Amino acid sequence: MTQIKKAVILAAGLGSRLRPHTDLMPKSLVAVHGTPILFNALRNLEAVGVEDVTIVVGYRKDAIQYACGLRFGNLDITYVESSVFDRTGSAYSLWLAREALLQGDTYLLEGDVLFELDALRCLNLGDAQNVTAVAPFDSMMEGSAVVLADNGYIAEFRMKQTAADLASGSPQLFKTMNLIRLSGTDLRSKIVPYLDEIVGAGAVKSYTEELFARLIERHGLRLAAARCDDLKWYEIDSEADLRIAESIFADRIERGAEGGVLARLQEGAR
Numbered sequence: 001m002t003q004i005k006k007a008v009i010l011a012a013g014l015g016s017r018l019r020p021h022t023d024l025m026p027k028s029l030v031a032v033h034g035t036p037i038l039f040n041a042l043r044n045l046e047a048v049g050v051e052d053v054t055i056v057v058g059y060r061k062d063a064i065q066y067a068c069g070l071r072f073g074n075l076d077i078t079y080v081e082s083s084v085f086d087r088t089g090s091a092y093s094l095w096l097a098r099e100a101l102l103q104g105d106t107y108l109l110e111g112d113v114l115f116e117l118d119a120l121r122c123l124n125l126g127d128a129q130n131v132t133a134v135a136p137f138d139s140m141m142e143g144s145a146v147v148l149a150d151n152g153y154i155a156e157f158r159m160k161q162t163a164a165d166l167a168s169g170s171p172q173l174f175k176t177m178n179l180i181r182l183s184g185t186d187l188r189s190k191i192v193p194y195l196d197e198i199v200g201a202g203a204v205k206s207y208t209e210e211l212f213a214r215l216i217e218r219h220g221l222r223l224a225a226a227r228c229d230d231l232k233w234y235e236i237d238s239e240a241d242l243r244i245a246e247s248i249f250a251d252r253i254e255r256g257a258e259g260g261v262l263a264r265l266q267e268g269a270r
Helices: 037-047 061-068 090-096 118-122 184-200 208-219 239-248 259-269
Strands: 006-011 052-057 075-081 106-110 113-115 131-136 143-148 154-161 174-182 224-227 233-235
Touching: 006 037, 006 090, 037 052, 037 061, 037 075, 037 106, 037 113, 037 118, 052 061, 052 090, 061 075, 090 184, 090 208, 113 174, 118 131, 118 174, 154 208, 174 184, 174 233, 184 208, 233 239
Parallel strands: 006 052, 006 106, 052 075, 131 224
Antiparallel strands: 106 174, 113 233, 131 174, 143 154, 143 174
16 A cells, blocks of 8 residues: 555644633643643654645644644644634635645544554555544544444444434444545545535535545545554543543553643743
């Protein structure tokens, strides 16, 4: 399988559910055991051979640009700014990064997911061109979920799921981890054109889950699921999520030398 050299990270949102942590910095820079969520993602991308990363920024964009710079380890960083981050969804942020998407095979990440390296490696197993990491949907989760077909591809997206949707007899639900591998062919022929279509129609509040649901249902996109049942990860949207992530990664998160950067960011924001 082709080695992917590019990635896009969506990190423009307000992170209002994570206040007061996000009063002074964007959600992607909130730290778990001293490591910002975004730094963990960048280090993992570097480890799987990525060379160029485009980060879509909005809320507290200067903090991300200061923390990551134009080069992070061996990664070249490019920033795309959303000036309407407070009234648009993640699909609009993805549309803003369309020039990067058109350059070829790409990893797509949300900037609020803490995950271990093997989750990215799982995206490169098998022959599928488009792959998303998934894990079983459990009673602590909420939001979008997917149902898998027997062949391992996503058959259906279901929005606004909760523990109540895990009833006996229903299809097993899986939570998408917002770590996706996308082929350059489908980015050019299906994904970016559909982004152009929905943004042109004014649907700027759509989320990426809605985007992929429609692409699968209406445009024939094939999106395989890489099951990461035994891997450590968590999507951090709230204070409760942050506490859970701290528990999950108590002994598994790689420590970096970013403490000084965080301290300067926090001091400068006061």
